[in-house]
Amino acid sequence: MSFAASISTIGLLLAAIAVFSAIEALIPLHARGEWSKRHLIPNLALTFLTFATNLVFNIPLLLGIAWLQSKGWGLFNAYAFPPFVAFLGAIMVLDLAWYATHVSMHKVPGMWRFHAVHHSDPFVDVTTTIRQHPGESVIRYVYLAVFAFAFGVSPAAFAVYRIWSALHGLFEHSNVKLPQWLDTAITVVFSSPNMHKVHHSRDQHFTDRNYTNIFSIWDRLGGTFTPSRYGRNITYGLDGRDAPSQQSALGLLIGPFRLDRHVAGSLRQHNPQNRSV
Ligand SMILES: [Zn+2]
Numbered sequence: 001m002s003f004a005a006s007i008s009t010i011g012l013l014l015a016a017i018a019v020f021s022a023i024e025a026l027i028p029l030h031a032r033g034e035w036s037k038r039h040l041i042p043n044l045a046l047t048f049l050t051f052a053t054n055l056v057f058n059i060p061l062l063l064g065i066a067w068l069q070s071k072g073w074g075l076f077n078a079y080a081f082p083p084f085v086a087f088l089g090a091i092m093v094l095d096l097a098w099y100a101t102h103v104s105m106h107k108v109p110g111m112w113r114f115h116a117v118h119h120s121d122p123f124v125d126v127t128t129t130i131r132q133h134p135g136e137s138v139i140r141y142v143y144l145a146v147f148a149f150a151f152g153v154s155p156a157a158f159a160v161y162r163i164w165s166a167l168h169g170l171f172e173h174s175n176v177k178l179p180q181w182l183d184t185a186i187t188v189v190f191s192s193p194n195m196h197k198v199h200h201s202r203d204q205h206f207t208d209r210n211y212t213n214i215f216s217i218w219d220r221l222g223g224t225f226t227p228s229r230y231g232r233n234i235t236y237g238l239d240g241r242d243a244p245s246q247q248s249a250l251g252l253l254i255g256p257f258r259l260d261r262h263v264a265g266s267l268r269q270h271n272p273q274n275r276s277v
């Protein structure tokens with residue numbers, strides 16, 4: 001993905017955010033409240049920061065992918081798979097990488113510090129999608145690189161996955177109320193809005209479920225799937241993270257480096273020995 005293509009992708013994502021915002025206004029899952037206004041500026045600030053960091057990280061990753069392809073290294077480069085199989089396989093492998101990254105960020109305290117920035121949003125809507133700390137971006141790119149290099153993912157498949165992944169993320173974070181039968185039907189193959197809402201619960205029993213990004217099969221195989229009907233009445237956010245000083249753009253950026261009782265509290269909340277169920 002060239003620099004110009006990356007800029008075009010950012011334009012596409014901003015347009016998609018506007019479209020999903022309009023749909024949220026038409027068929028909201030929850031009424032807009034105080035937090036839906038207060039989180040707007042911090043969420044957009046972190047979104048633009050993520051766009052900027054991804055522009056930088058894409059360059060070495062794509063150079064590495066192209067170099068491995070020229071050498072014939074990596075599973076899909078080393079063997080003569082039919083092009084469609086190699087392309088679809090690459091998409092699935094990258095989505096598995098996303099799932100593995102996500103589970104790791106919930107299990108490893110040092111990674112959770114960064115991912116907690118995404119989970120601390122007290123109101124989930126389309127602007128929550130790319131509310132991501134730069135530290136989380138680094139973690140995600142390391143996992144993506146390991147999987148992309150090992151499997152010999154093509155530059156085209158990588159570009160398609162990144163755009164599909166971002167658009168699907170906007171869809172599943174949107175504060176939209178689909179008919180429950182439709183939301184459930186989507187989860188046969190994909191993650192749905194209510195399926196991902198389960199993952200944003202304050203109750204860790206639900207937070208440790210539904211990690212997947214695009215394909216629901218990873219949660220089903222990993223034993224972490226919870227039906228989407230549980231996502232209709234979720235209380236979002238993280239206990240101990242609601243103070244205005246922690247919810248500002250600056251507060252979110254320095255949050256992972258704080259050693260105060262609020263961070264300790266949310267780490268305790270994510271200690272497997274303290275699960276409520
Ligand atoms: Zn998560």
Ligand SMILES: [Zn+2]
Pocket residue numbers: 118129173196200
């Ligand atoms: Zn999320």
